[in-house]
Amino acid sequence: MVAAMTEEIEQVARRYARYTALGAVVIAGVWHLGYDLTVTLTGWSSFRWPWVALAAWVLYSAIFAVGALTLSRTSRGPGRILELALATLAVDVAVIVASRPEELLGISDWGWGSIGWIGVMLTWGRPRWRTEIIAFLSANAGIMLAAMAVAGALDRVSIAKYLVVIAGGVTMQLGYMAGCHLLRTRAEETVLLARKLAADDAWRESAQRIHADRLRRYEAIRDVAESLLTQLADGADPGDPRVREDCTAGAMRLRRLITEREDVPDELVSVLRERIDAAERRQVLVTAPPFGEHLPALPDGVREDLLRAPVRALDGARTRARVTVSAMSTMVSVAVVADNDDLPISPTPVHEASGVVVSYQRLGGEVWVNSIWQGPS
DSSP: OHHHHHHHHHHHHHHHHHHHHHHHHHHHHHHIIIIIHHHHHHTGGGBSSHHHHHHHHHHHHHHHHHHHHHHHHHSSOOSOOHHHHHHHHHHHHHHHHHBOGGGTTSTTOOHHHHHHHHHHHHHTTOTTHHHHHHHHHHHHHHHHHHHHHHHTOOSHHHHHHHHHHHHHHHHHHHHHHHHHHHHHHHHHHHHHHHHHHHHHHHHHHHHHHHHHHHHHHHHHHHHHHHHHHHHHHTTOOTTSHHHHHHHHHHHHHHHHHHHSOSSOOOHHHHHHHHHHHHHHHTTOEEEOOOOOSOOOOOOTTHHHHHHHHHHHHHHTOSSEEEEEEEEETTEEEEEEEEOOSSOOOOSSOEEOTTSOEEEEEEETTEEEEEEEEEOOO
8 A cells, every 4th residue: 555655656756847847848938939939020120130030049949949858758957958058048149149239128139038948948957957057047147248238238227127137037947946846856755755654564564474474483383393292192103104204294394494584585485385385284295495585576477487387396296395496686496396297297498478487307206397587687
C-alpha cells in the first residue's frame, strides 16, 4: 500500500516538474506571438530597419523552439546554453539597432522586455539556475542601459521608464521561476518522505518475516528431535536399519535447519525451503548447503523460470535429493539432483523467454536439473 502511494506521489512530482516547465514555454510563446509579433508588424514604419527587427523575431522564434523542445523532453534547460544565451542577447541588440533612437524606449523596441522569458526557458531546472538567470537578466539590463547612453537618453523620464520595464520583467520572470522551484521542491520532499515511509514499512515486514522464520525453524527442530527421541524412548532398536534411516534423515534435517540463516530470505530461497520441507515430510533425504546471502534482483518472470524445473525434480524425488543455489552479481543458478524417474527431460538446453537456460541430464536412476540466468554485465 505504501509502495503504491509512493509511486503515485512520484508521478505527481514528475507532473509538477513537467507542467511548470511547460508553463514557462506557454508564457514565452504567447508573449512572443501576442506582443512581439504584433508590435513588429503594426510598428513596421517606426523601425529604422524593419527587416532587421523581423529577422530578430525569427531568430528569437528559433531559439524558443530549441528551448521548448528541450523542456518538453527533460523538464530542464539545454545542457549547453552559452551559445543560445548569446544569440538571445543578440536579438536584443538587433531590435535596438533596428529601432530609431527616439523609439528606444517605445513599444516597438520589444526585445529587451521579452528576451527574459527565453532566459527563463534556457536556465529552467539547471543546477545553477539562479546564478545563470541573474547573469542573463543583468546582461540584458546592461545592454539596454548602454544603448540609452549611446542614444543620449539618460534623462529622468527615460531612466524611470527603463526601471519600470526592467523591474516589471525581472519580477515576473524571477517570481515565476522561484515559485515553481518552491513547488517542485515541496513535491520532491513529499516523494522523499513517501520513500522513507515505504522503507520503514519494508523494514517492519522484514522484521516480522525474520521472527516468523525463526519460529518456524525452531518448531521444525523441536519436532525432529522430539520424534527421534520419542522413538528411542519407546524402545526402538538403534541397530534397526529403519530406525537408523530415520535418525540419518533427522540429523540431516537438523543440520540444514540449524545452518539456515535468520536473514529474511529472497523469495526464490523461500520457495525452495518450502519445497525442501515438503520433501522431507515425505521422508526424502535432502542435502541443501546454505544458500547465497546476496542474490541479485531478478527481472519479472526470471524467478519463476529458474524454479520451475528444479522444483519439479525435487517434488518427484523418491528417497534423496541435493539442492544448490549459486549466485554472483549478475548470475543465479538453481540445481537439483534427485532420484526422480518420472521427470521428462530435454536432450538439449531449454531457453526460456526470460533468458533462463535449463539443462537436464540423467544418469542411472538420478536426474540433474540446472537452471541458469545470466544478467547483463
